[in-house]
Amino acid sequence: MRFGFIKTLCVLWLAAIVLLALSAPFITSADPYTPVSDMLQSPSYHPPLGTDALGRDFFARTAYGARLSLSIPLLSTLLTVLIGTTFSLTAITAGRLSDRIILTIANAALAIPGLLLAMLLVAGFGPRLSTIVLAVGLGGIPGFIRLSRSIFLGIKEMGYIDAAYALGASRTRVAIAHMLPNAAPQLFSLATTHFAWAFMGTTTLTFLGLSGDPSFPEWGAMLNSGRMHLIQAPWLTIVPGILISLTILAVHYLGENYADN
């Protein structure tokens, strides 16, 4: 298997981000919620990334921010993949009529851009961090149904599916024991690119202040609150901005090149 230079860089970057999230309490002793010193201090030996507008240690906020910024889109991607796969698998195996119904609903829902659907759901649920998980997860379902349906459609044409039916397997058994495992690699690739979308969507929603409480250390929300001090403290926006951009870039690249080998 060829493992390119850029691919290695992407994997290393994502590993570093995950490590940052996991080891947040060990690499910094500061609390992300309480002020440690004067506000808007420049990066220095201590605190390493300076302080934000409320005097909170910005490195601690960035490190703890990795936890929220990664787990929110991860949870919503999980929601999307579970519900989306269930629907598309049902559409493909349960017969013509159910396929027709599910596809029609998914196509209609796609006329509302996913992020806009998520915003509408946030409007309904109320702007909170937990509702963003739900809204981004549900908002991504229509697109995921359509793409995963075409994966299952390709698998359905395979000879071994006919063979399974010929051996007397039920539709449920074919769906769960034959179609799902064989679609797994492609579904994983799809889920990876979907994670990049969910990550982008989450940071957009939190950037717009839709998480309700701006004290949560989350990169999108940090990008928003740092914006007020762009001239005096540009690192407050540049650090989360670069972290978000590079993470999306890495996930995109890996997701697109996963199918190649």
Next chain:
Amino acid sequence: MVSKSHRRTALLAVIRRLLEGVGTAWAAVTLAFFALRFASGDPVASLLSQGLASPEQADEIRISLGLNAPLWLQYLRFLTNLLHGDLGSSLYTHRSVSQIILEQFPSTAVLAVSGLIAAILLGLILGITAAWFGKRASGMIAATIAALATSIPVAFAGILSLLIAGCLLQGPGSANGMLIRLILPAMVLGFASSGPIARVIHSGLSESLRSPFILAARARGIRRGFRLLWHALKPSLPPVISLTALEAAFLFTGTVVTETVFSRPGLGRLLVKSILDGDFPIALGLVALAAIFYTISHVFADLLTLVIDPRLRRAE
């Protein structure tokens, strides 16, 4: 010579596509209505919890908004009112939602259209450069910029542009109002939407450059630049048109962020404000209109491709 029956099938295809569009718009609006109701439960609850209305007043508001009626009746009312251009009234200011939206519309329309123009120009430049120079440095740089355009969030691109403009112009709030108010936001929005366009042009051009008809053009003695910009580019343009229709969706969510970053009035900020306030009629009205607009642009793009691309016309 186009025969009569041929023309009739083409007309049928157009009508079919238009009807499909109406159906999709209806279904999307319906979905938006029920998604909001499913998520919110009682729309007046937020007024109650904020202490903006007493329980008696809340009952009154419910009756005046028709929220005490069964859901299907509310839905039918919403739909008939929508057909009459009536989107209800704001929960807080009691002003007509269609009027509020109409006031903010021009600002967003100007931003979106200039953003779209910037996106198409930038996408064309990046895509053509990437395809023409291929593996050489300038081609790789163009491809990298296109990849960055899809990965950098609009918010961060906007902030960076403000930072750079601030440094270049020595300090914020300098006299260059037009630059901050329109050119910079449009460029940021265009940059963010240019990635997919650049990619489609890049792959389309690379493919047609390998095709025999380019070799034939070369054999006829047609110059390289003309070959690239006319012969090779032409067949890769139809996908760009349908992509641009898809971009219209992205453009709307992009304007939400861009308007916030640049503190520009418009529909995007109206949407964010209505979500934060819990002003449902405005949020629902905006999403419904966005869905309708998106469907129209989709249908329009499909028809346009049909007109432009002779290969599709023959297949119909």
